[in-house]
Every structure is written in C-alpha cells, then in structure tokens.
Amino acid sequence: MEAENPAPKATKPTAAKPKTANPTAANPPAGNQPAANQPAGNPPAEKKKRGRPSRIDLDTLVSVARRILQEEGVAALSMRRVAKEVGATPMALYHHVRDKDELLMLTLAGTADSVPRPELPDDPRDRMLAVAVHMHGTLARMPWVVEVLSLGDLTDKGALWMVEEIIDCCLASGLTPAGAVAAYRTIWHCVYGELVFRQAMARRAEEPDRVRHFPDMLTDADADELPHMTALAGRWLELTAAYDVSVQLGAVIDGLLRAGERG
Amino acid sequence: MEAENPAPKATKPTAAKPKTANPTAANPPAGNQPAANQPAGNPPAEKKKRGRPSRIDLDTLVSVARRILQEEGVAALSMRRVAKEVGATPMALYHHVRDKDELLMLTLAGTADSVPRPELPDDPRDRMLAVAVHMHGTLARMPWVVEVLSLGDLTDKGALWMVEEIIDCCLASGLTPAGAVAAYRTIWHCVYGELVFRQAMARRAEEPDRVRHFPDMLTDADADELPHMTALAGRWLELTAAYDVSVQLGAVIDGLLRAGERG
DNA sequence: ACCTGAACACCGTTCAAGT
C-alpha cells in the first residue's frame, strides 16, 4: 500500500513554494512611502511587460498595506480593505500573496532603511547602547511595526546591521558567540517590551472610561501584604512616566558584559 | 447655552460606571478552573437569589472564557462562542460585561493564585532573580495570559506580590523608589519579551511551509557587511535554543542593582 | 432586570468559472 514514493517529479505540487523569490530584494528601501498617497485606482500604465498587464502587482499591494498600517494600525488592515484601495476583488490579492500573514511580513521589508543610520561611538559598551537606543527610538515612531513584529523576528534585512553591531560589540567585549547572541536577544526583549507597554498605555489613555485595575484595586487593607505598592500607588503614573529607556538599557548592557567577563 | 451643569443628580447616566464592582474580589482565586469543564448549558440551580434567576452570571461567563483561552488561545475566543457555550444569545453577554475587552481582562483575575508561591532566598539579588524566574516559568505554562497581557498591565491582584518583592529587593539594595519601579519594569520587559518570541517561534514551527526570512535571506554577498551574522547563520537556531532565561535575568539584575549603587 | 431576534457592517478564505 504505502510502498515506494510514486513519480517524484512534480505530480503533487507540495503547496510549499513561496510566491515571492526574495521579498526584501524585490522591494527596495522605498524611502518614506514614495507615492502611495494618491488613490491607487489606476496605476501608472508606463511599465511595459509582455502578456496581459496585471492590474495589480505585489509592490503596490505591499505599499498600500504599509500605508494603511502606519496611518491606522494593524486593526484597520484587512485583505478586503487593501483590495478595495487597489480597485480589485479581495480574491485577486491571493494571486500575489499566500495569505494575510505573508502580506504583513512583506510590509516590514525596507522599514529599517527608511531611517538614517546614526553616528556611533567607538567604545563597544557605548556603541551597543547607542544602537539599542536607536532601535527603540525608531520603533517608537513606527508603532505598527511593533505590532507586526510580534508575529516573528528579523524579517527586514535592512535591520540586520543593528544586530551585527550589537553582536560585534559583545564579541569585542569578550563574550562567546553564544553569549553574544543571548545578550542581543535580551537587549531586544527590553526594547520590545518597553514599546509594547508604552503603546498599551497610550491606547488605554485614549478610552478614559475604562476600568482602571492598578493602582485603583489597592485598598488600605493591602498595606500589610503590599506595603511598597500601596505607598507608591499615588506616584505610580509619575514614576512610570519617568522611565528612561537609555538609562535602563545602559544598566542592562553593563550587566550582560560583566557576566561575560566572569563566565 | 452651555451655562451651569444641569441637575447633577443622576439624570444622565454617564456610561462610565463599570458593571463589576471589584472584579478580583468578586472572582476568588478559583484554584485550577473549578468545574468549568462540563457543558455549561444548565448551571446548578442551588444559588438562591430573589427575583428572576438570571440564566447566566458573570462568574460562569469568565470561567468559560478562561477555559476557551487556555485550551485554544485568544484567537478562538469570541463573544458568540462564549454565548453558545453558556446557552445564550451573543447579546446576553453584554448585560454582564461592557465588551470583549472587559471580558478578556476579567479572565486574568485569579490566574496568579492558581500557582503556589515558591520558597525564596533571603539575599535580595537572589530573591528578585527567583521571583523573576518564577514569573517567567508560570507564564510559560500559560501562553494565553501572555497574549492577553499585551492589552494592559497588572490587572490580577494575585500577581502583585511579585512586583512587591522585586521592588522590596531593589529598595533593600539601595535603589531609590523611582529606580526600583524602573528596575521592575525592565525585568518585566525581559520576561515578557522572551515569552512573546518564544511563543512566536513555536507558532511558526507549527506551519513549516512558511517562508523563513532569517537566516535564509543571507547570501555570501552579505559577508562583508554582516560578517558575524553570516558566520553564525548556521548555528542560529542552536544558539537561540540555548538561551537561558535565568542566566540572562541574573545578568540584567546585576546591572540594574549596580547602576543603583553608583546613581 | 434580563434576555431575544433581527440586523448592520464587517472578516479571511475556498471554489468554480470566466478571459
């Protein structure tokens, strides 16, 4: 019954083949959303290809999706919405991307290159701090990227120089390759986590009639078990607002590098 | 026209009043999902209240929602699904919760108390590391909580002892109150970030025919600009799998405490 | 007070058919 594999040629298309060869190469930096602002109904008919000119192509799809994301966030992005904006049926998109998830990942390509690289100090410790702060600052100005990034990691080739720099600094400071990769990840977690909760707080602040759980849930009866929390409750917003990403990342980096020296 | 506020009594219900007085108090620890496993069509009729006995009450709503979340994740939770499982119309739920977001927040109450508190060492540094590792380990076993937590912070009163402990250790180590709160947040970012990407990696591993962006996107031509990345590309999965949360959190905590000593 | 029924304005995706 299940003897040898029959006809290994191409009888059963394994459904695995991705539709885009190399998305990052096919989708150059794009500066700051080139001309995606006009209503995309009729694309400029000046690109000459043989055969029937397809009404929509992957680049415009991704551009339109990216614009929706940065103007209205991930919640506003739907296949139907993109289809409407390019003047096509929802199902037309599925000829260019496998599904919504693939379209989302493609929107990340080029975002890192849309921002100029900063000058970096030479000292490894200061250098990796500068890179980490730059990562954070860039993403703070692109909230939609943070939302999309939770689906996966490292999809934009233009962002790899930052990873390279941080790992280079770690190695220069004496960490092992494994330690350097781990240190990079920890730094990334700090950056990413801060952005997620900063954005969550911003969203909550927009709907003020929502139940506030903390610190409103604390009563005087909690002072026994939670003395510091009750004491700090009144200042909590002020204290969290004073959070300094640069200072915290500096401390984290110092800890990671010192652990490498000892290990 | 817009003179003095008319009739400050209760003429216009300001739509702000939350429907649950104190969700955490109204919803005790609940151990490990008490008896939410039987089909919840007919609730046990042994609770005697006056007036028409409501067919559904908030507690069963939250229990059912929590079960769906931990069995199938946030994507599977919908108001309609919960309604069906309690044997009611979708709209019946809106008499007990304001919207889906409120229901999600309510599911968090009691989750921290469902896990026993660990023994903690006395030394502040070791103590806060133990708490952080406990946070991470607990949430690693409750992926749905991580997903819901991105909507906000600190909604489960039973989780506050961990924040209290970490802040207490920071203060005992000489940090200022502001420094202690900041240090807690940084530790939380590390814990949370690790969990998000661990889960994202697990999700991606489940659908293996998806495009892998990294490190597959790297070619030999990138060796100039990204020497470490190309060199480490082959070992990347192995290296990230070797990530040790406890070691990393230890280094982060050391860095944070030392920064406090100097500051 | 608590719940139902119908409706509105959406989703992602499959499938068969058109050119």
Place this chain on the structure above:
DNA sequence: ACCTGAACACCGTTCAAGT
C-alpha cells in the same frame, strides 16, 4: 496567468422588542 462572483463560516456590536 490573472481576475471575478458567489458563497461559506465566521466576527463585535446596536437597536427595538419581549417578559
């Protein structure tokens, strides 16, 4: 090869009405 039309199986939520 590229796209359409209709359909499937869903969403969260509003509104008017029932008891």
